Amino acid sequence: MTYVLPEKVEEIAKGIKTMEIRGAGKIARAAVEALKITVEASRAEKFDDFMSELSFTAKILLETRPTAVSLPNGIRYVMRRLMQARDTITNVTDLKAYTLRVADQFIEDSEKAVQRIGEIGAKRLKDGDVILTHCHSSAMVEVIKTAWEQGKKIQVYSTETRPRFQGRITAKTLGQLGIPVTMIVDSAVRYFMNEVDKVIVGADAIAANGALVNKVGTSMIALAAHEARTLFFVAAETYKFSPETMVGELVVIEERTSSEVISSKQLKSMKNVTVRNPSFDVTPAEYIDLIITERGVIPPQGAMAILQDLYGWFIGEKMGFPR
Amino acid sequence: MFTVTNRDRLCAKFGEKAMIQEIEKIVHRIKIKEIAGADETALACAGALIILARHSKAKTLEEFRWEAKEVTNRLVNARPSSSSLRNAVSHISREFEGSEGVELAEMRSLIENSASRLMEKIDDAKKRIAEIGSKRIRNSDVIFTHGFSTTVLAILKRVVEEGKSVQLFVTEARPGFGGREMAWRINDLGLPVTLIADSAARVFINGIDNILIGAEAIAVNGAVISKVGTAVIATLAHEARVRVLVAAGTYKFSPETVVGELVEIEEGDQAQIVDLKLLAKRENVHVRNPMYDVTPPQYVDAIITERGMIPPQGVYLILRQIVEDQN
Numbered sequence: 038m039t040y041v042l043p044e045k046v047e048e049i050a051k052g053i054k055t056m057e058i059r060g061a062g063k064i065a066r067a068a069v070e071a072l073k074i075t076v077e078a079s080r081a082e083k084f085d086d087f088m089s090e091l092s093f094t095a096k097i098l099l100e101t102r103p104t105a106v107s108l109p110n111g112i113r114y115v116m117r118r119l120m121q122a123r124d125t126i127t128n129v130t131d132l133k134a135y136t137l138r139v140a141d142q143f144i145e146d147s148e149k150a151v152q153r154i155g156e157i158g159a160k161r162l163k164d165g166d167v168i169l170t171h172c173h174s175s176a177m178v179e180v181i182k183t184a185w186e187q188g189k190k191i192q193v194y195s196t197e198t199r200p201r202f203q204g205r206i207t208a209k210t211l212g213q214l215g216i217p218v219t220m221i222v223d224s225a226v227r228y229f230m231n232e233v234d235k236v237i238v239g240a241d242a243i244a245a246n247g248a249l250v251n252k253v254g255t256s257m258i259a260l261a262a263h264e265a266r267t268l269f270f271v272a273a274e275t276y277k278f279s280p281e282t283m284v285g286e287l288v289v290i291e292e293r294t295s296s297e298v299i300s301s302k303q304l305k306s307m308k309n310v311t312v313r314n315p316s317f318d319v320t321p322a323e324y325i326d327l328i329i330t331e332r333g334v335i336p337p338q339g340a341m342a343i344l345q346d347l348y349g350w351f352i353g354e355k356m357g358f359p360r
Numbered sequence: 361m362f363t364v365t366n367r368d369r370l371c372a373k374f375g376e377k378a379m380i381q382e383i384e385k386i387v388h389r390i391k392i393k394e395i396a397g398a399d400e401t402a403l404a405c406a407g408a409l410i411i412l413a414r415h416s417k418a419k420t421l422e423e424f425r426w427e428a429k430e431v432t433n434r435l436v437n438a439r440p441s442s443s444s445l446r447n448a449v450s451h452i453s454r455e456f457e458g459s460e461g462v463e464l465a466e467m468r469s470l471i472e473n474s475a476s477r478l479m480e481k482i483d484d485a486k487k488r489i490a491e492i493g494s495k496r497i498r499n500s501d502v503i504f505t506h507g508f509s510t511t512v513l514a515i516l517k518r519v520v521e522e523g524k525s526v527q528l529f530v531t532e533a534r535p536g537f538g539g540r541e542m543a544w545r546i547n548d549l550g551l552p553v554t555l556i557a558d559s560a561a562r563v564f565i566n567g568i569d570n571i572l573i574g575a576e577a578i579a580v581n582g583a584v585i586s587k588v589g590t591a592v593i594a595t596l597a598h599e600a601r602v603r604v605l606v607a608a609g610t611y612k613f614s615p616e617t618v619v620g621e622l623v624e625i626e627e628g629d630q631a632q633i634v635d636l637k638l639l640a641k642r643e644n645v646h647v648r649n650p651m652y653d654v655t656p657p658q659y660v661d662a663i664i665t666e667r668g669m670i671p672p673q674g675v676y677l678i679l680r681q682i683v684e685d686q687n
Binding site: 194197198199200205208209211212213215216217218219220221222223224225226227228229252253254256257260261264290298299303307308309310311312313314315318 | 531532533534535540543544546547550551552553554555556557558559560561562563564587588589591592595596599625633634642643644645646647648649650653
């Protein structure tokens with residue numbers, strides 16, 4: 038059977054790849070949305086055909102951003118439930134409807150997760166706090182926003198976040214809420230660290246040992262915070278926790294194109310110059326004071342518990358335990 | 361400040377507009393940071409004072425002193441919080457400010473000699489630092505540098521001349537992207553260089569043998585005032601137990617600072633960080649742009665000077681020696 042990828046799915050895949058769709062939550066929701074589109078467009082009448090259509094979409098999506106943990110977690114959430122339902126729902130039409138419900142459930146939960154993190158995280162912020170942020174993260178913004186709306190007078194330092202300047206989005210978003218924001222270059226974090234009460238960042242992934250994978254520069258900021266004894270918080274939905282790391286896999290650090298750092302034309306004329314452009318870095322758990330999830334605050338050492346609760350079946354499966 | 365009235369008075373005194381324009385040009389180039397490195401700035405200051413010493417139309421010593429004071433003020437005020445600028449100017453003026461009972465002609469040559477000596481000192485220091493620094497670099501070392509530094513380039517040039525092959529990691533050094541210029545120059549030396557965003561420093565630190573950086577100024581306690589970001593790189597080098605070497609001539613040692621951390625840090629233009637039009641639209645968004653930061657002496661392994669390699673704690677001793685030599 039030849040299967041053509043729906044156009045909208047291709048658009049989503051492209052959007053994720055080019056980072057038009059960014060932020061782990063949005064990526065996960067977009068991926069699940071792409072699964073929904075695939076279901077809606079599906080003419081499959083047999084379970085196996087239906088599955089291979091979905092698997093094809095899933096494969097295309099998974100290849101877009103190999104390091105985005107939320108992406109496989111979102112896809113896994115849907116696919117896993119679909120596999121489990123197979124025994125009870127034999128009719129493919131019903132199965133399609135069920136898949137759509139599951140997908141909607143994920144999207145709804147994930148949207149609520151950010152809001153819930155905002156509520157939980159805001160309790161950790163005090164009136165008069167000076168916050169430092171790096172990059173852009175919906176969960177991080179939500180924490181600051183919620184605290185601000187509770188009447189806490191907060192001030193924010195926002196790094197510009199080279200090479201793609203996502204910090205400008207954070208500055209703009211928080212500024213529009215009325216929060217005083219000061220933009221600084223990434224290199225200036227240590228210069229201002231003594232004025233900062235709390236650092237809050239989002240997460241791209243959290244490993245089983247509590248290590249944080251986030252926008253490059255995060256680990257440097259965490260170190261500077263640690264040195265200055267400034268609290269370091271991570272705002273992370275539970276779909277950011279990486280079950281693969283429980284079975285020993287390393288989180289792959291994606292490297293992006295050199296043109297983000299220097300124009301290709303200029304680079305070409307310098308034969309001895311190469312560019313390395315890692316998107317993320319790894320912050321060791323010992324520099325992290327708290328991870329704020331929609332299920333509550335946990336120390337980084339609690340990552341394992343979250344993984345076991347949410348993805349225990351996956352870990353068991355990967356390790357070859359009977360289900 | 362150099363006011364319009366002052367300027368008119370200077371013009372009248374000098375009776376030589378061309379000379380004033382020349383000096384003004386130097387001041388302006390320092391102000392807009394076209395001349396920006398610590399050495400380049402010092403050389404430019406020395407140049408301005410030599411122009412004055414040679415072409416001033418002053419008829420009395422008092423007039424000449426006043427003119428010299430005016431020019432030094434003008435230079436310092438081009439970037440009032442630049443430590444390197446203050447250092448350079450006080451380096452030259454130290455020699456003529458105290459001199460009593462000299463003739464006008466003597467005073468002219470005092471200033472000229474003092475300025476020329478600083479120029480020579482910078483030149484000689486760079487050569488000597490290159491020799492000493494190069495000894496600390498082993499064949500196949502991986503060196504990490506941040507910001508643009510002619511002193512670091514001098515060391516690397518020497519390393520190449522000695523036939524050692526090393527590899528460089530260079531940060532782009534926001535906000536001015538001085539690191540790009542640095543990478544191009546290293547490229548021209550024929551050394552392989554990897555350009556990275558400043559934030560990526562910690563990702564690569566474990567593969568680095570030496571951090572080698574220049575300095576804007578060095579405080580008496582050995583704290584290093586250098587391109588913003590140096591302090592955080594030194595912190596993570598310390599964390600990874602990678603050596604931090606600072607290359608700086610002793611003329612960058614700043615006697616003004618009894619406690620290093622009190623050095624005033626100059627802020628650069630906001631436009632380097634954001635589009636000012638966009639910024640104007642966002643009333644709650646501000647910009648801070650410190651040009652330098654202070655690396656505490658405990659994160660510095662050695663300072664390579666023309667007088668030898670010293671621990672940061674040795675800065676005080678060298679400064680004391682310099683003052684003693686002068687007296």
